[in-house]
Amino acid sequence: MAHTSATPQVPWSAIREAPVVLVTGPEAFLADRAVRILLERIRSVSADVDVVDIDGPTGGPGDVSLAVSPSLFGEPRMVRVWGGEKITDAVLDDLLAYIETPDPTVTLVIRHSGGNRAKKLLDTIRAHGGDWLEVTCSEVKSDRDRSQFLRGEAKSHHVVVDEAAEHKLLDAFQGDLAELAAALGQLIADVGEAGRITGEVVDRYYGGRVETSSFDIAQMAIAGHAGPALQALRQALNHGVEPILIVSAMAHSLRAMARVGGRRGSADDIAREVGMKAWQVSRARAQLQGWDDVGLGQAIREVALTDATLKGLGDDPAWHIERMVSVVAHRGHEI
Numbered sequence: 331m332a333h334t335s336a337t338p339q340v341p342w343s344a345i346r347e348a349p350v351v352l353v354t355g356p357e358a359f360l361a362d363r364a365v366r367i368l369l370e371r372i373r374s375v376s377a378d379v380d381v382v383d384i385d386g387p388t389g390g391p392g393d394v395s396l397a398v399s400p401s402l403f404g405e406p407r408m409v410r411v412w413g414g415e416k417i418t419d420a421v422l423d424d425l426l427a428y429i430e431t432p433d434p435t436v437t438l439v440i441r442h443s444g445g446n447r448a449k450k451l452l453d454t455i456r457a458h459g460g461d462w463l464e465v466t467c468s469e470v471k472s473d474r475d476r477s478q479f480l481r482g483e484a485k486s487h488h489v490v491v492d493e494a495a496e497h498k499l500l501d502a503f504q505g506d507l508a509e510l511a512a513a514l515g516q517l518i519a520d521v522g523e524a525g526r527i528t529g530e531v532v533d534r535y536y537g538g539r540v541e542t543s544s545f546d547i548a549q550m551a552i553a554g555h556a557g558p559a560l561q562a563l564r565q566a567l568n569h570g571v572e573p574i575l576i577v578s579a580m581a582h583s584l585r586a587m588a589r590v591g592g593r594r595g596s597a598d599d600i601a602r603e604v605g606m607k608a609w610q611v612s613r614a615r616a617q618l619q620g621w622d623d624v625g626l627g628q629a630i631r632e633v634a635l636t637d638a639t640l641k642g643l644g645d646d647p648a649w650h651i652e653r654m655v656s657v658v659a660h661r662g663h664e665i
Contacts, residue, residue: 337455337462343482347371348463349432351439352455355467358443359507364465365439369408372437380407386417386441394424398436407436414442414451422448429454470507472605476500483511484527487518494529497609501545502536544571544579547655552583552617556659563655573651574640580658581633583617588626590614625662632657 337352342364345351351368353361372379382397389411397409411421425440429451432438442452455462470479477500484491491499491514503510516535517527547566550559567573589604590611597608597615604611618626636654640647 337458337460337464339464339466342465342467343367345371345465346463347437348461349434349437350429350455350458350462351437352452352462352464353439353441353467354444354452354464356443356469357467357507359511360467360470361441361443361465363511364467365410365441368437368439372406372408376406378405380405382407382409384409384411384421386411386413386415386421389418389421391420391424394421394428398428398433398438400433400435404435408439409436410439410441412441414440415445415447417448417451422451425451426454429458473500473607473610474601474605476507476510477607479507480510480514483514484518488524489518489521490526492526492528493609495527495532497613498529498532498536502532544576545583547576548579548583548658549617551580551655551658552587554620554659554661556656559655559659560652563652567648567651573647574637576651577633577637577640577654580654581630581637583614584626584630584633584658586610586614587618587621588630591618591621591623591626621661628662629658632662 340346342353342357342360345353345364345368347368353364355361369379369381380401384393384397394409394411398407401407411417411425417425425438428438440451440455442448456464470476477496480491480496480499495517499510499513503513513536514527517531518525520535521527521531544566547559547562550562563576566576586606589606590600591614593600593603595603597611600606600611601608606614632654636647636650639645639650
């Protein structure tokens with residue numbers, strides 16, 4: 331297999347048909363999405379494509395050979411090998427043998443989330459070049475990455491997400507990319523193709539989501555509105571909002587303020603430096619009005635103490651979370 335160029339690398343959204351497709355990177359949701367897109371592309375041409383899945387960490391001798399063997403009617407086949415980072419020696423040996431002369435009617439997909447296991451296989455595929463493909467699924471962890479993902483999803487459905495809606499969605503679905511995608515999918519189903527998702531539309535569906543309520547409390551406290559913040563806190567707790575989510579929302583906002591505080595330059599410049607969106611920098615700057623470094627430090631310590639209390643390292647968590655809201659609402663100074 332002498333080739334003059336390396337196998338091309340593309341992001342998950344640019345996956346395409348190839349005899350051998352290596353899907354790498356830690357972001358499992360994007361990897362699953364990429365493989366599903368590939369299957370849909372193949373089925374759009376050949377509806378009768380046969381799909382065979384192999385579990386790399388438990389597979390045995392002959393599993394790959396059986397999966398790629400020609401079918402009776404010669405229909406196209408997709409063979410998906412999952413868990414390449416923990417693959418057994420038997421499956422690895424079979425794959426190395428198969429990719430020497432792959433079957434043109436088979437699309438072989440190998441999922442590998444990272445690490446040095448199966449390095450020879452990875453190196454061989456990456457050095458092949460030609461019409462083979464590596465699809466990279468980098469971790470989505472910064473607000474900028476999540477915003478780009480959100481916009482890409484909307485664009486693929488010809489839907490516009492306005493700025494207020496984007497802010498609300500990113501605040502409400504911070505931890506789970508799959509949840510963010512599902513939430514956007516629901517909104518797209520509501521507004522239809524070529525529609526527009528506004529902040530009001532997001533509120534209609536997710537105004538009661540616990541994270542959104544938590545961020546409302548955090549924003550009121552940071553703005554110095556102690557009474558309304560405490561009232562909203564009690565209402566949220568009475569409606570079953572988990573206290574730890576309120577603490578998490580408070581910590582998220584205060585950390586953003588700390589990252590932005592003291593920096594000079596435009597919102598765009600600072601956003602690039604700290605890995606945030608420009609609108610998040612602008613919001614953090616606005617929230618810093620009336621705060622000083624000492625107070626911000628005290629507020630962050632109070633949030634950390636409350637977090638530890640809620641995780642079993644202290645007594646009377648209800649008292650601590652009310653105190654946290656009060657301390658933040660007084661901008662970190664004595665109450």
